[in-house]
Structure formats: structure tokens, C-alpha cells
Amino acid sequence: MSEYxxxxxxxxxxxxxxxxxxxxxxxxxxxxxxxxxxxxxxxxAGIDVRDIDGISGYADDRNEASHLATALGxxxxxxxxxxxxxxxxxxxxxxxxxxxxxxxxxxKYCVVFRALAQGQFGRFGQAPVTNYVSxxxxxxxxxxxxxxxxxxxxxxxxxxxxxxxNQEPLAAVALADYYHAQFNPRAVMYGRPLTREEYxxxxxxxxxxxxxxxxxxxxxxxxxIVTTADRARDAKKKPAYVMAAAQGSNYRHNAxxxxxxxxxxxxxxxxxxxxxxxxxxxxxxxxxxxxxxxxSGAVMISLVEHGFCKxxxxxxxxxxxxxxxxxxxxxxxxxxGNIAExxxxxxxxxxxxxxxxxxxxxxxxxxxxxSLVASGPMVSPVSDLIxxxx
Amino acid sequence: xxDEKKYYLPEGLPTxxxxxxxxxxxxxxxxKRHELVVQRCNSCKTFQWGPEFICHECRSFDMGxxxxxxxxxxxxxxxxxxPVHPALKEACPYIVAVVExxxxxxxxxxxxxxxxxxxxxPFDVAVEAVFEDHPEAxxxxxxxxx
Numbered sequence: 001m002s003e004y005x006x007x008x009x010x011x012x013x014x015x016x017x018x019x020x021x022x023x024x025x026x027x028x029x030x031x032x033x034x035x036x037x038x039x040x041x042x043x044x045a046g047i048d049v050r051d052i053d054g055i056s057g058y059a060d061d062r063n064e065a066s067h068l069a070t071a072l073g074x075x076x077x078x079x080x081x082x083x084x085x086x087x088x089x090x091x092x093x094x095x096x097x098x099x100x101x102x103x104x105x106x107x108k109y110c111v112v113f114r115a116l117a118q119g120q121f122g123r124f125g126q127a128p129v130t131n132y133v134s135x136x137x138x139x140x141x142x143x144x145x146x147x148x149x150x151x152x153x154x155x156x157x158x159x160x161x162x163x164x165x166n167q168e169p170l171a172a173v174a175l176a177d178y179y180h181a182q183f184n185p186r187a188v189m190y191g192r193p194l195t196r197e198e199y200x201x202x203x204x205x206x207x208x209x210x211x212x213x214x215x216x217x218x219x220x221x222x223x224x225i226v227t228t229a230d231r232a233r234d235a236k237k238k239p240a241y242v243m244a245a246a247q248g249s250n251y252r253h254n255a256x257x258x259x260x261x262x263x264x265x266x267x268x269x270x271x272x273x274x275x276x277x278x279x280x281x282x283x284x285x286x287x288x289x290x291x292x293x294x295x296s297g298a299v300m301i302s303l304v305e306h307g308f309c310k311x312x313x314x315x316x317x318x319x320x321x322x323x324x325x326x327x328x329x330x331x332x333x334x335x336x337g338n339i340a341e342x343x344x345x346x347x348x349x350x351x352x353x354x355x356x357x358x359x360x361x362x363x364x365x366x367x368x369x370x371s372l373v374a375s376g377p378m379v380s381p382v383s384d385l386i387x388x389x390x
Numbered sequence: 391x392x393d394e395k396k397y398y399l400p401e402g403l404p405t406x407x408x409x410x411x412x413x414x415x416x417x418x419x420x421x422k423r424h425e426l427v428v429q430r431c432n433s434c435k436t437f438q439w440g441p442e443f444i445c446h447e448c449r450s451f452d453m454g455x456x457x458x459x460x461x462x463x464x465x466x467x468x469x470x471x472x473p474v475h476p477a478l479k480e481a482c483p484y485i486v487a488v489v490e491x492x493x494x495x496x497x498x499x500x501x502x503x504x505x506x507x508x509x510x511x512p513f514d515v516a517v518e519a520v521f522e523d524h525p526e527a528x529x530x531x532x533x534x535x536x
Binding site: 145204 | 478486527
């Protein structure tokens, strides 16, 4: 093992979240949601919240680290970091930053968090109204190309065209998310099962995405606590050891006006090999995966780019039977994910990966030892995480 | 039958404006002349889109503009049904196209695909640029070649 790795040197020892709300229904401000989630994660970890001395965020979180440290009365702050880029691409990357910070000794207990109350601030699915636009958006907004549902659809459609893929894998992802959410009382769609007929009848947002292919819009916050493997031994619950974390981007993926060098890509092609090399495993060893689904179609591309199947095999691999717990070949998004648990920019997926390897998921995969998280397909940077139990 | 629409999408969407840095003045000046130009490196002749101050291929800062034919192929397209902007409330569905320009290093441009919004054009079909004049700027739209 290389000296320069975080493999098994770091663990996630606690996870927590607020109640997850539909957009606009959180009764308290976003900042307070962030404080609550962090306190719940500390409680789950069995540490005093004041012993947190690192704060790791992503997606340009509005709740600034020093403000949180002050409000929560943290004794000291040894690390404050943010992953570049909006959206969910930084979810696993923020865990990677926290892991690096504790491995380097900057922080003893680093919290990773995301707080998002779309009801109190802007919606990601609606365009701002302005008279003029310049830069990259000058070439897209005047044509009504504004929001992720549209540009993810453009890339997904090109992939579907190239490999002869129809609506089935997309429906499978949406239905699997809803199925898993029926076991998860935290899920916003708990008690709201989705049938194939309802899926087919739901309105188009941007073809090939029906309403149920799209993530929800929510209010809430999630958090988790990262510390060294040594300290993790004293944790209240079974630690989830970090096997590997990585963030990155393909060559010129972020070229503007739809000019990514590799267009129909989830942007994991250069990252996934680094991830598996650090972990010392292959895709076959993964028991359960949490695949970020802002839109269902990106999931099949992410699965391909992590080596779970070949592009030509998507139609036979990405089926409801194969991707649902407990019996599927590769259960994914076992909490309901962004589509049916809560759109917490994918941090709910990280918390679910931890729960799977420590054995207390609401939709437990039997004998789950290794869980992978893929954060934020198609944006830049994207990031990945693999946790396991020891 | 309603009168032919003045523009593909209703008025009220933002007007494109050249960057304050001057980086893309030439593109918007050219569309007003009904010409389509793409950034190209004066040193190594690599096409680049969107515009930057530096060439990604050779790191030269000597970037120029190259007039292209306006012929392309339909690389991808999406039919949009959700009004993501108040001006689009009565305009759905509409089609957004991503077009590759084979005579400009396969750089891609975005526009609307003119014609029936319910059409299902094949991928990679030949398309050509159509200039849509607005009071303050000229947009570049695309239509399937007859």
C-alpha cells in the first residue's frame, strides 16, 4: 500500500439529518437546519459537538463554516474547506477533503454537511429573470436552455442514441428509488409508492425525463462525522472505514455551451479507475451503490463508467430486479435517494452508504460490506467514495 | 391558423450581450451581419468553443475568429415541456438543439430547432443556421436541411 493514501486511515463514525421536508415546508431557517443535522451526527457518533474542529462543505453552501463554528460554540476550528462547483458533484469530495484533513492532522473530528432549503432561497429548476445575459449563458438562455433537467437530458439522449437504449432503464431507476423509500420513514415519499403506470402517465419535464425521473425539491440538512481510524475504535456505533475517495473531471469536461470533449459522459471515466485503485477492489466487489440521481438517465451512464456494466449491457443490467434490495445484483439508492428520500444534494446517499456497511439501513442489503457513492454525474468536478466495514 | 411567429420563442427571455472583457464581441457583431464565426487559434489553428482568452491546445493567447459555413449536424436535441422561465409559460413544448460543426473542428453550438416542436428528427441529420434578428441582438437558430 502506498504511503500516500487515506485507505483505512479514516472512518465515518456518525451520521444525522433533520426531518426532510418538501420544498417550502421547513418551519425553521436553513442555518438552523444545518446546526440540527450537525448535532444529530455528533450524537450518533457519541462525541461532544464542541469537539468538532473541522467543517467540510460543497455546492457553495450558504451556511459558512466560521458562522457554524461560532454558533455551535466549537472550541476551535482546525479545518474549513469547500469543494468547488455547485450541485451534488462535491458530496463525496467533501468527505474526501475531511478525510484528508483528519489524516493530515489538521482536524480530529471533521463534520461534512449540506443544508438546503429551496423554499427559502432560489429553485434549481427555475431560471432567474433578467433582461440581459452574457458569458456562457448568452449562448444557451435565449434558446430556453436553462436548467439541469434540460442539459442532462441532452447528454442522456445522445448516450441512448449511441447504444440503442429505450425508456426502460430510466423507469427502473425511478421505480427502484420509490420502492426503497417505502421502507424508509425519513423519506419524503415514504408511504407514497409509485407504480409503472403512474410513471408512464406522469408529465414530461424534458424528454426523456418524466416528472418521476427528476429529483425532488426539498428543505433539510444532513451531516456526518469523519475521524481517524484510531479514534473511530471508541465510537458509539460501528465505523464505516473509508476505502477510497476521489474527485475530478475528464479532459475539458466543463467546456461551455455543451462542448465537453466527451459529451455523453457522466464525467467519471478518469476518476473511477483512481478510486478503485486506491480501494484495491473492482466494481464486482461492491455490495451496494448509491448513484446520484438528479435525473434517472444519468445513473445508467455512471454505472457504466464505474464498470458495473458495459454500455451495450445497460438494457439487461439496469432493471428493477437487478437494482433493488435485498436480492438485486447491485442494489442502488437503497434509501430512496434524491428522487424519493430527499434531494439533499446527495449527502443523504453518503449517509445511506454508511448505514449499509454498519448494517442499520431501512432497506438493508444482506451482509453488505462495501458500499460505493457516486456524486453528481455530468457536473464538474464529480466525486466518489467507497466505505466498508472491518 | 395563427400568424407565423415572429420568433421561435416568445419575447421576454434575456438578450445576449457581449462580455465586458470584449472576449466575444466578434461573435455577436458577426451574427448581426448574418455570419457565423467560431474562435480559432492564430498560432495552431485549433477551433475552440466556448470562447476563452487562451488556446487549450497550444496555450497561445493569440486567438482569432473564423467564419464558418453554418452547416452542421444535429448532435442531440431535447423537447422541453416545463416552463422554466415565465416567458416560456405558453411556449412549451419547444426543442433545444445541440449542433456539431464539422467544418470547425466539431465544436458544438446550441439553438432551437425551427419547425414543428413535435417533430422527431434523426440524430446526426444535416442542419443549417438561420439568423433570427431581435432588436438588440441576432440569435442563431437551426433547421433541418431540406
